[in-house]
Amino acid sequence: MSCHDLRRNYGKLVAVNGVSFDIRPAETYGLLGPNGAGKTTVISIIAGVLQADAGQVTVAGRPITPRAIGAKAAIGYVPQELALYPDLTGRENLRFFAKLYGLRSSETKRRVDEVLGIIGLSERAGQLVSTYSGGMKRRLNIAAGLLHRPNLLILDEPTVGVDPQSRNAILGNIETLAREGMAVLYTTHYMEEAQRLCDRVGVLDEGKLIAEGTVRELTAMVGEQDRVRLTVAAEPQELARRLNASDLGHSAAVDGNEITLLVKDAPTALPAILDLAGQTVRSVIVEEPDLEAVFLHLTGKSLRD
Amino acid sequence: MKTILLIAGKDLRQRLRDRSAYLQAIVLPLALAFIYNLIFGSAATPRPFEYAVADLDRGLVSQAFTNQVLPSIEQDGYIKIRLVGTREEAASLAKEGTVDAAFVVQQGFPSTAGIDIVASPDSPTGVEVARSIARSFVSELNAVQLAVAATKPGDATQDELVQRALATASPLLVRDISAQEKILSLQTYFAAGMAVFFLFFTVQYGVSSILDERNLGTLVRLLAAPIPARTILAGKLATSFLLGLISMALLVVATSLLMGAEWGDPAGVALLIICGILAATGVTAVVASLARTPESAGSWQAVTAVVLGLLGGAFFPISQVGGIMSTLSLLTPHAWFLRGLSDMAGGASALAVLPSAAALLAFAAATIGIAVIRLSKVLQP
Known part of the structure; x- marks a missing residue:
């Protein structure tokens, strides 16, 4: 998949x-x-559901637009919201989507059984989706995008609202698919x-791709910086401002009563930070560099904002 | 086409799992047609009105009324007469409700007295009919008297004049001019009226399910699939059409078997039903295209179905009201559907429905065209 200079506005909002x-x-x-x-x-836009105002997407060498019917068959799309029919069974849902992607009857049956096995829903396949748990629905939602063996699988936040066990199963499935050669676009x-x-x-x-690379490459961008999370009793904004003004760390961001601060050497700087924060500090967590730190470093915002 | 049928098949499967679908498409129209037929069917084939007749004059003219005019109407089956001897006896029968009214031909009729009508309070219609008969006879008599008065002496003998008068003394008071070949039987009328009325509810599901798909999140998945957006829309229209077809086919068979409805030539009925379903699908699709949610679409479609049903004569023959209402009713598919069936009543061929079928197709073409343009926007997330 290749996308180049994609642009899309909603009125005056540049999305x-x-x-x-x-x-x-x-x-x-x-x-x-x-x-x-x-x-x-x-x-x-990449899934061919939305028309870009400008730019181009190609999948398996073919341009993708909402009208590029043939090229869309190369894509499996798993929308963020559950996109299933609750008054049909799991098997009926999958059968419908398989046929929608042009699978023949015999292939549909085989592939539906196969995918149900992958997501661990074979035994519940004959029951209405309305009777499924949230995690089961999420897994079925993903399965519906896999039926036609797409070149590119697009997953839009597939684990939102899922219990840890189901989340682990979903992530395991995606790892397996990638190992089998499928390209995966995953948003989270x-x-x-x-x-x-x-x-x-x-x-x-804010609609711009501000950094790109492997996890290692990105964490290297923030240098050897640790992340210090302080939970304070009161006035987190004021403390964040004072921390940013000091030379102890930078990019202090507030989320409720928690302040996240990037620090070059946490063990050394921590006493001075606690001294500055005073008696309002209730807990301290020190983390080594990760993507959250990268995001904080690049945008000054938490990923969960 | 395969994908259109795939989408329609999925929608039908969903719809047929909802028991309310059966209620709306089959049980309610059948039940209402049956009830209407029971209520109005009995009213439309009433027992003959029964009248007591007291001839206190016993003259030549009064006997013409009691022995010729009334028996001739009785012979046609519209009334029954009971001859009594006194005014009191006649009045008593009317007041008790044993008869619908009493004719009392007073002594001295027609020169110094007239015909009294003693009304039964329980039968206003019967009384009106009695008045009409008496009034008509008296008018006829007056006309004869004028004619006699205008006759020059010597033109005819008195006996000849009396004979001439008697010869014209049996006015045609009631005549059935219902033109059987253009009128549906009540069973058929109510069966067809209820079927076409509920058709507008039955077909709603297909076109409104676009909004349901959007709410459910499945529309995005359909749009991401390798199918044109117009195929999705065609699938939804096909769902409406198939639901309408199943419902109408079952209702035609059920009302024919259970109520004795006579729909007419099968080819003509099939053509009318197909055109009617297309028109109903188009109208409900336009309403759905104006709504933002499935709920508001459902509400507006129900309002539209009821208003068009009432105006189109699904509940009673609006064309009999005449005037502007009769003209307005032609703005509804219901009126054309029922008119098409009427045109075929009495054994006319399927060709008789062509004007109505053409009108229904015009409705369908206009409304489906508008709906497709509007609903295409819904298919852009």
Whole structure:
């Protein structure tokens, strides 16, 4: 998949502003960004659901637009919202989507059984989707995008609202698919998911791709900086301002009563930080560099914002 | 075409899992047609009105009324007469409700007295009919008297004049001019009226399900699939059409078997049904295209179905009201559907429905055209 200089506006709002990146076969590419960064708009354009105002997308060498009917068969799209029919059984849902992608009857049956096995829903396949748990629905939602063995699988935040056990199963399935050669575009604001799954990551903020690379390359961008999380009893904004003004760290961001600060050498700097914070500090966590730190460094915002 | 049928098949499977679909498409129209037929069917084939007749004059003219005019109407089956001897007896029968009214031909009729009508309070219609008969006879008599008065002496003998008068004394008071070949039987009328009325509810599901798909999130998945957006829309229209077809086919068979409805030539009925379903699909699709949510679409479609149903004569023959209402009813597919069936009543061939079928197709073409343009926008997330 290759996208070049994608642009899309909603009225005066610039949702996507010149986004370009490529995904190679068998590569899992993570698109990271907070809510409203433009992730869903970018993948809607790549999936051929939305028309870009400008720019170009190609998958398996063929241009993708909402009218490029044939080329869309190369893409499996798993939307962020559950896109299933609750009054049909799991098997009926999959059968419908398989036929929608042009699978023949015999192939449909075989592939539906196969995919049900992959997502661990074979035994519940004959029951109405309305009776499924949230995690089961999420797994079925992903399965519906896999039936036709796409070249590119697009997953838009597939683990939102999923219990840890189902999340682990979903991530395991995606790892298996990537190993089998499928290119995967994965959007999330869960940094640990991106770190586990993604070969490369693009960081999206306010419609722009502000950084791209492997997890190692990106963490190197923030240098050997640790992340210090302080939970304070009161006035976190004021403390964040004072920390940013000091030479103890930088990019202090506030999320509720928690302040996240990037620090070059946490063990050395911590006493001075606590001294500055005074008696308002309730807890301290020190973390080594990760994608969250990268995002904080690049945007000054938390991924969960 | 394969994908259109795939989408329609999926929608039908979903719809047929909802028990309310059966209620709306089959049970309610059948039940209402049956109830309407029971209520109005009995009213439309009433028992003959029964009248007591007291001839207190017993003259030549009064006997013409009691022995010729009334028996001739009785012979046609519209009334029954009971001759009584006194005014009191006649009045008593009317007041008790044993008869619908009583004719009392007073002594001295027609020169110094007239015909009294004693009304039964329980039968206003019967009384009106009695008045009409009496009034008509008296008018006829007056006309004869004028004619006699204008006759020059010597033109005829008195006996000849009396014979001439008697010869014209049996006015045609009631005549059935219902033109059987253009009127549906009540069973057929109510069966067809309810079927076409509920058709507008039945076909709603298909076109409104575009909005359901959008709410459910599945529309995005359909749009990402390698199929043109217009195929999705065609699939939804096909769902409406198939639901309408199943419902109408079952109702035609059920009302024919259970109520004795006579729909007419099968080819003509099939053509009318197909055109009617297309028109209903188009109208409901336009309404759906104006709504933002499935709920508001459902509400507006129900309002539209009821208004068009009432105006189109699904509940009672609006054309009999005449005037502007009759003209306005032609703005509804219901009126054309029922008119098409009427045109075929009495054994006319399927060709008789062509004007109505053409009108229904015009409705369908206009409304489906508008709906497709508007709903295409819904298919852009």
